Amino acid sequence: MTREERLLAAVIDAVDTLVDDFDLIDFLHTLCDRCTELLDVSAVGVMLEDPGGNLQLIAASDEHTRLLELFALQHDQGPCVECHRNGAVRLNIDLTSPVQTDPFPVFAARARQAGFLVTHALPMRLREEVIGALNLFDARPQNLSAADARVAQALADVATIAILQHRTIAHANQQRAQMHAALTSRIVIEQVKGILAERWNTSVDDAFDALRRHARSHQLGLTQLCRQLIDGDIDTDAIQP
Numbered sequence: 426m427t428r429e430e431r432l433l434a435a436v437i438d439a440v441d442t443l444v445d446d447f448d449l450i451d452f453l454h455t456l457c458d459r460c461t462e463l464l465d466v467s468a469v470g471v472m473l474e475d476p477g478g479n480l481q482l483i484a485a486s487d488e489h490t491r492l493l494e495l496f497a498l499q500h501d502q503g504p505c506v507e508c509h510r511n512g513a514v515r516l517n518i519d520l521t522s523p524v525q526t527d528p529f530p531v532f533a534a535r536a537r538q539a540g541f542l543v544t545h546a547l548p549m550r551l552r553e554e555v556i557g558a559l560n561l562f563d564a565r566p567q568n569l570s571a572a573d574a575r576v577a578q579a580l581a582d583v584a585t586i587a588i589l590q591h592r593t594i595a596h597a598n599q600q601r602a603q604m605h606a607a608l609t610s611r612i613v614i615e616q617v618k619g620i621l622a623e624r625w626n627t628s629v630d631d632a633f634d635a636l637r638r639h640a641r642s643h644q645l646g647l648t649q650l651c652r653q654l655i656d657g658d659i660d661t662d663a664i665q666p
Contacts, residue, residue, distance in 0.1 A: 426551050431463055432576065436469065436583055447591055448646040449607045450547065451652070453484035453583035454637070456584050457487055460561065461486055463580070464573050467541065467564040472505055473557035473588075480509050480557065488629040489539045490562060496535050496656040503532035508558040515546040517568040542566045547578050549585040556585060610648040617651040625666045632666075639664050 457469040468490040472480045480498055485491035497503035505514045507528065519525050520542055526533035536544060541562040549557040559581040561569070570576065592603065612634075621632035640650045653659040 432579075434459070448648060449588070449591075449603060450484065450610050451637075451640075451647045452587070453584070454486075454647075456559075457484055457486040458579065460559070460577065460580060462496070464561060464569065464577055466545075466561045466569075468562040469548075470505070470560040470562075471557065471584075472560070473604070473607075474509065474555070475608070480506065481604075481608060483557075483611065485553065488633075493536055493539050493541075493562075494560065497529075497532050500531055500612065502529040503536075504529065505543055505558045505560040508546035508548050508560075509555055512548045512550055512553075512555045514548065514574075515544075518544045518546075518576055520544060521566075535576060536562070540564050545569055545574075545577070547581045549581050549588075551582075551585050551589055554589075556588065559584070567619065606648075610651075613648065613651045617654050620654075621661060621664065621666075624661060626629075627666060629662055635666050 453471045453473075456471060460466065460469040468486045470485040470490050470493075471483050472494065473483045475481050482491065482494045482498060485494055494505065497505055504518055508515055520533045520536050523530075526583070539562075541564055543563040543566060545561040545562075547559045548555050549559055559577065561577065614633075617636065618629050618632045621627075621635065622629045625632065636650060637647060639645075640647045643650075645653075650659070654661060654664075
């Protein structure tokens, strides 16, 4: 696929949020995939605001990034946290620069340990409402071009509109239920990832990729598949590493 075709596919993914069985977790993981493909970055994370106004990690492109983002939330510091707080875009942050990382030295040190040298944070925002942050990480000392920055913000904006649109379509009570379900789903998915990784003696990322492939090839939602595995409705032997 050309870059234009991949960008169009990302927009189509957002349009699919209009369907009844929209899976928020799968949609945001697909957003991470689209970002790594289109922007040539090493990793991506997505944080969303829960009904209480607190940031929650919802999706990450790999296990190292997931743990790093959780670290940022636990220590309440990092570009992603600041981006959600003030709605400002932060691009081309050199994680090796004491000056640029002065507001979040602990996070920067952990990011470097994870192998990242540059990070970017873009708000997931519609007008004045900021619902989360899109975080990009690169293991190479290279900046995001102005064109790529526009694409990144466009992806964040499309995802924001899609999420808010789905919330609007749903009943007001379901808005809280969706976030609660997403957080619950994340726990179930993490459990299954760990079970498969241990059983196959492989990485958590490889186990997660296998889960996603199986879910798509069998037309199952990712959360639905993981719940069926936990409940014993599907044998783990049915999942191919």
